[in-house]
Amino acid sequence: MKQIAIISGKGGTGKTTVTAAFAELAEAMIVADCDVEAPNLHLVLDHKVKKETEYVGNQTARIDYLLCSHCRRCEEVCRYEAITEKVQVGEGIRPDEFFPFIDSKRCEGCAACVYACPTQAIKLYPEGTGKVFLSETAVGDFAHAELYLAADGSGKLVAEVRRLARDEARRQNKSVLIDGSPGIGCVVISTITGCQQVIVVTEPSQSGKHDLERVIKLTGHFKIPTDVIINKWDINLEVSQEIEELCLKLGVAVIGRIPFDPMVPQAIALGHPITRYECPAAEALRVIWGNLLLENEH
Amino acid sequence: MRLAVLSGKGGTGKTTVAVNLALSWTPHRQTTYVDYDVEEPNGFIFLHPQIKTTSTVFLPYPKINGACTLCGKCSAACQYHALAVVGGQVLVFPELCHGCGTCGIVCPEGAVEEVQRPLGQIDEGEREGLQCLQGVLKEGESLAGPVIRELRRHEKEQPSLVEEVIVADCPPGSSCSVIHSAERSDLALLVTEPTLFGLHDLKIAVRLMREMGLEFAVILNKDDGGPLIREYCTLEDITLIGSIPFDLEIAKIYSRGLNLIHEPKWADLFKSLSERIVTEVNQRRAGVDRA
């Protein structure tokens, strides 16, 4: 059971376009969208949700004011600026009495205040992170998620999507194709961990090149074999060349180049993978996919 | 005034907009550009500031000393499994540690000492009067939060004068990294593109702005003249404060790492946009004061 993740470093290089194309060409893979903060893959894969669950992955601290001794210890130990003073005015309340207020948006659930409180007035409560979906598509089952607005723990939500996809892949004896997100932090790490192969989709710009180098360092750190696709390569032949040289230097293979193709946003607008059409980008993707299949046979 | 440039979707043009706006303001106002996309910062590629200082961002993690009695309280209290008591010793896993200090709080023997490990760095520099700041997360590290918090502390304490401008280039997505980069701004500029993906992620960004109670407006990049984003903004009563046309020439200039304002037509576009933004911020402030 193989797991392949498609990431980019820089945003907007075409990960989702490539993933949708490969999903359509493969026809026998479990697909996962691990860009849980801004998921797009579901917009180009005709799908029907067959299972929806809530993932509760976070915790937040809450104070029982009846037990609070106003000692300020919680405010002192919190390193995330989540505990501030709540101004209380009323009968029987001394003006200098400290009433702590925990901002659940800032609370990371680390439990420092829980353990620091001398009267055990603070407890951790579970908090929903987002919704996870298993959907049916014409090309196979599809795992995806939606992060609750402003929620913490997107990396954990990604792990849930990964788990769902992995379980289905085992059950159906298929491999997993994963659409990732931009960046190199916890969301991307959670996306690539345990994968046998990473494909980085880059673009021929100085930013693209800069971010490519960082993301290759990341996959190198986790020792995952990495290949590169240069998307919209003909926008700048010079930088495309620089990227090829960079990849050579870093020991990663450029497995394909996709030309800039106005059909791509049109296909997206119609809600279809680009490989549904006859156009230069689709042709390039078919060739790349063919090469990947050959590569994987060895 | 502080402006946060964000998008939801990656690659819509946040850095292009943030950098060119900052450069437009620099000759007339005290301006600072801050790159909060600490995972993949790109602003300095276009600004080439002269770096004056670099400071390391450290994250604390526990070191267990000889006072330890192997009671196991630290491991039980750690929400991240960064400590394991096994085989007569306490194993520490720094890369799982969030630096929260809980283990030190629960240890009854005072056996937990804090040591530091580098998480990333903050670079401060200047280019022709524009103050430039960026945060950079070390590759392989997963916690962007502490770097962003540290960068926020480095950012000059914002005076309420509209005459001074801070342009915060925020990361893509909708996570707490975005929230901590964008909060406490006078106006958030949501940069979008006229595609289905762009619209989908713009809606997420809009919901986030409303949840945060942050004033915002939309900038339409790669504008093809179409109605997709315009209709959405009209429907939602969202200010579309400006647009940058789709032009392969812009893509080429950007791809070379050059700034648009060096071409007169784009310089004019950004000048007008920057003036409209100042007007908008003033208007909204006046509206708030009236309320």
Next chain:
Amino acid sequence: MRIAISTGGRDLEQFVDDRFGRCPFFLFCDSENPQGTAEYKDNPALSGTGGAGIAAAEFMANEKVEVLITGSLGPNALRVVEAGKIPAYTASESMTLIEAITAWKEGHLAKISEAGAAHAGER
């Protein structure tokens, strides 16, 4: 010897689950009498967040496991298991629990001395 095996089911005819940190259950039994001593416990690391391998490995130490059989161990889990002086052996998911025990007794299972794929960053 006290054996633990990561598994997806609560029966000796069930299969080995090769995901040490995220398997649903562990089998515990005496190698000399698996049928008579078999007990199954939920993997406490499942409900947790990051560091599942570490939590599961600590669980093995607390359960005084003397032999661990699983698919592979990530670098963090391996470090804990080695600190606890618990030898770990690899068995494939195509083996049932009873087959894995027999294979271990006959010396057919390879020792895990190197970290396999880690499942890091699930925070």
